[in-house]
Amino acid sequence: xxxxTDPAPTPAPPPTGTVGALGxxxxxxxxxxxxxxxxxxxxxxxxxxxxxxPVMFVVLFTYVFGGxxxxxxSTSPDVYKNFLMAGIFAQTVTFATAGAGAGIADDMxxxxxxxxxxxxxxxxxxLTGRTVADxxxxxxxxAVLAVVALIVGWRPGYAEPTGIGKVLGGFGLLLLLGYAxxxxxxxxxxxxxxxEAATSGGLVWLFPVTFISNAFVDSSRMxxxxxxxxxxxxxxxxxxxxxxxxxxxxxxxxxxxxMQHPVWASxxxxxxIVAVFRTLAVRKYRSATA
Amino acid sequence: MxxxxxxxxxxxxxxxxRALDGVDLDVPEGTVLGLLGPNGAGKTTAVRCLTTLLRPDxxxxxxxxxxVLRHPNEVRRSIGLSGQFAAVDEYLTxxxxxxxxxxxxxxxxxxAKARAVxxxxxxxxxxxxxxxxxxxxxxxxxxxDLAAALVVSPPVMFMDEPTTxxxxxxxxxxxxxxxxxxxxxxxxxxxxxxxxEADQLAHDIAxxxxxxxxxxxxxxxxxxxxxxxxxxxxxHAREHLTAAAEILGGYGKGAVSVERHTxxxxxxxxxxxxxxxxxxxxxxxxxxxxxxxxxxxxxxxxVFLSLTGHATEDADTxxxxxxxxxxxxxxxxxxxxxxxxRQKEADQ
Numbered sequence: 001x002x003x004x005t006d007p008a009p010t011p012a013p014p015p016t017g018t019v020g021a022l023g024x025x026x027x028x029x030x031x032x033x034x035x036x037x038x039x040x041x042x043x044x045x046x047x048x049x050x051x052x053x054p055v056m057f058v059v060l061f062t063y064v065f066g067g068x069x070x071x072x073x074s075t076s077p078d079v080y081k082n083f084l085m086a087g088i089f090a091q092t093v094t095f096a097t098a099g100a101g102a103g104i105a106d107d108m109x110x111x112x113x114x115x116x117x118x119x120x121x122x123x124x125x126x127l128t129g130r131t132v133a134d135x136x137x138x139x140x141x142x143a144v145l146a147v148v149a150l151i152v153g154w155r156p157g158y159a160e161p162t163g164i165g166k167v168l169g170g171f172g173l174l175l176l177l178g179y180a181x182x183x184x185x186x187x188x189x190x191x192x193x194x195x196e197a198a199t200s201g202g203l204v205w206l207f208p209v210t211f212i213s214n215a216f217v218d219s220s221r222m223x224x225x226x227x228x229x230x231x232x233x234x235x236x237x238x239x240x241x242x243x244x245x246x247x248x249x250x251x252x253x254x255x256x257x258x259m260q261h262p263v264w265a266s267x268x269x270x271x272x273i274v275a276v277f278r279t280l281a282v283r284k285y286r287s288a289t290a
Numbered sequence: 291m292x293x294x295x296x297x298x299x300x301x302x303x304x305x306x307x308r309a310l311d312g313v314d315l316d317v318p319e320g321t322v323l324g325l326l327g328p329n330g331a332g333k334t335t336a337v338r339c340l341t342t343l344l345r346p347d348x349x350x351x352x353x354x355x356x357x358v359l360r361h362p363n364e365v366r367r368s369i370g371l372s373g374q375f376a377a378v379d380e381y382l383t384x385x386x387x388x389x390x391x392x393x394x395x396x397x398x399x400x401x402a403k404a405r406a407v408x409x410x411x412x413x414x415x416x417x418x419x420x421x422x423x424x425x426x427x428x429x430x431x432x433x434x435d436l437a438a439a440l441v442v443s444p445p446v447m448f449m450d451e452p453t454t455x456x457x458x459x460x461x462x463x464x465x466x467x468x469x470x471x472x473x474x475x476x477x478x479x480x481x482x483x484x485x486x487e488a489d490q491l492a493h494d495i496a497x498x499x500x501x502x503x504x505x506x507x508x509x510x511x512x513x514x515x516x517x518x519x520x521x522x523x524x525x526h527a528r529e530h531l532t533a534a535a536e537i538l539g540g541y542g543k544g545a546v547s548v549e550r551h552t553x554x555x556x557x558x559x560x561x562x563x564x565x566x567x568x569x570x571x572x573x574x575x576x577x578x579x580x581x582x583x584x585x586x587x588x589x590x591x592x593v594f595l596s597l598t599g600h601a602t603e604d605a606d607t608x609x610x611x612x613x614x615x616x617x618x619x620x621x622x623x624x625x626x627x628x629x630x631x632r633q634k635e636a637d638q
Contacts, residue, residue: 024396031393039381042422111377115438118341120366121394287345 025122032116032129033136036103040137047137050099051144054092058145061088061216062152071218071250082158083250085149086170086242087215090235092145093178094210096138097185098202100130104189105198113288124282131182138178142171162247170245173266177238180270183277190284214252215239231256234269241266292352293318294446294477295340300349302335302501309335310346311501317479317494319445322472324492325481326594332501333481334374337450340479341371354446367395370439372449376431377438380424384415384434387423391438402441409437413467429460436467447471447478453487465490485591497597505597512593518543520558521569522586526579528553534578541569553581 040047061084066077104127107113116126156167189198212230213219219230230236231254241262243251258265295317302310309332317323325333338344340351342362351358354368378387385406392402410419413433418426423434432452439447452468453461468491472478482488488495489509497505497512505512521541525534534555535546542557549555559565566585573580 028394031390035379035382035386035390038386039379042381110380111373111375112379114338114343114373115371115377115391116394117343118366118369118371119391119394120363120396125394 021122025125025128028122028125029128029132032126033132034129036130036133037136040133046099047140050096050137050141053095054088054141054145055148057088057091058085058148058152065216069217070221074249078153079158079249081153082155082248083218083243084216085154086239086246086248087210087213088149089142089145089171089174089242090177090215090239091206091210092141093138093174094181094206094235095203096134096141096178097181097188097206098199099137100134100182100185101189101192101198101202102195103130103134104186105192106195108190108288109195113285117285117288123286124278127183127186127278127281127285131179131186134182134185135175135179138182139175142174142178146171157247159249159251160244160247162245166245166247169263170242173238173241173245173263173270176270177235177266180273180277183274183281187277187281187284190281190288209233209235213239214250218250219252220254227254228256231259234258234266234273237262237265237269292316292355294320294354295323295479296352297336297340298350300336300339300346300351302332302339302344302346308501310339310349312349313498313501313503315479315496315503317477319477320472320475321493322468322478322480322491324488324495325479325498326483326485326488326495327481327498328483331498333498334450335501336498337371337373337448337479337481341369341448342366367442368445370442370444370447372436372439372447372452374450374454376428376435378423378431378434381422383420383422384410384426384430385419387434388438388441392441395442397442405441409440413437429456429463432456432460432464433467436464440471443474443476445476447476449478449480451481451483453482453484461487485589485594497594499597505593513588515593518558518560519562519588520556520586521566522582522584523555523569523573523580524582525553525555526581530578531555533576534573537572537576537578538569541565541572556586559585 062077062081066080066084067075069075069080071079071083104113107116107126113126156162185198185202188201192198192201212226213233213236214230215235219227219236222230231252236252237258240252240259242248244262252259254260258269293316295315297313297315300310300313301308311332313332313336315323315325315336325336327333335344339346340353340358342358342365345359353365356365356368358365378384379390382390388406388409389399389402392405393399395402397405410416413436415430415433415437418430423431426434436449436452439449449468453464456464465487468478468480472491478491480488480491493508494506495509495512496503505515507515521538523534523538525531528550531548531550531553535548538546538555538557541559541561543560544558546555546557563585566583570580570583573583
């Protein structure tokens, strides 16, 4: 190793005027997002499992529960299959939460968060970069899953006519929901001590959230108090919006506001989740100690 | 005018543990301060406060003339940090790691690329540049971590136990790099548990214990403070220990300390080589066979032990040589570290 022959030490230059605070924030986030995408590409098995899990759910629900669950008065497996997909899609995007949490907890554990925090970079960039990279991964997972869904017999427009724009809009809402949930994951990742805890902590609460909803069963058949929760569950709003946009069967006739205006409800919920959890997560990041 | 690193009455508590209990530091520009202390002494907490990672409960800190609490982002532009763990992304290659850090220091991507190439060369990582850091050895990771801290040639560097866990060859390599840096005018604060490291690298040493600076000065100052030289004898046979202790007692200026399992006797003396010769003649004359004998100047180990109060425990062993409790100062300090595991946890 040659002796260090650096030029006279100098501080890093302040950000140039043209860049500005917002520009710096975007740039730093992209640098971190790129880093996380490189990581993902080097651990292909992570993406593989992220895809296998929902595919397994599709197959299990379709063939195991398919014949015995009543949707809108029908027990036809075909109806259930078309009803189910929006639920599985939504569940899949929310499961990205656990990945974000585990990744950030791992970065804390390895001292990387300390390194980032000692750099003159935009405060939220480490978390934004991570959630953006997760959004890319979720998009890939969702695309693969949509193909599988089509193969097993999902037909957009099965119950009501739809169009390509509406279907894409549905997927847009799904990705937004997934993005919002990764901020919850980020907060969990920053709050727990180990990556292992972040993985399980990132998953446990998702089960009640995704099951006490209209995702897998017709919520109108639940006990009234449970139905109430299901109807106002942010997760249900996106599922209902997708069913409406995809022209799927089993759209809830509930009079609850989110069920009546699911697209708006889904948008509002997702934006609210981002606003609240991004603020909390960035605040937590500033004082994060491994 | 305060130095490049300046701290005044820094206090940081974690629950009821006072990790920093009023620390004052002043490191003149272009010099190296060694922060020396056992696990849990508060070294890491001090570094974290000075590098904007942790908010002290009270006190004031300036780095490169800037208030750490009021202008954290400006401070971050002027510092490089190499923490206790090699903080590199193990799935990224060495080159990618350095480029990323460069970009996050707000370098343009072409400049960051060029700088990465330079650093990889300087740290002998060119051959491994395009391998994921996961495949690196411990020493290589440390080098990569240090290179990442040097991406912008920051005027002030912080290194938290930079050579902990490294083999002697890699430690030597890192020392060379650090010496090169300092000769270039960088101000450095270095924490270490290794007295030899502080002795080798630091202009000034601050000994930290229980969140306080308990002594400061150059290595020579601290050694002088511990007092003069001592005679050390290793007898060949254990049954000669008592007799040898009696003889040494006659020459000593203090209690004879006896390490029974190593058959080593130590006694503070004045009189230098002439006295040593007398001691040897005397022992030899009484038929006590010696494996080793010598005149020893105090090391920083002695300094540390005397400052942290362990010297008195050593004196106790003189009155009861059979006691046999950890005469090896290192073992004692390790045990001590364990007792304070809780504080260590808070420290990290």
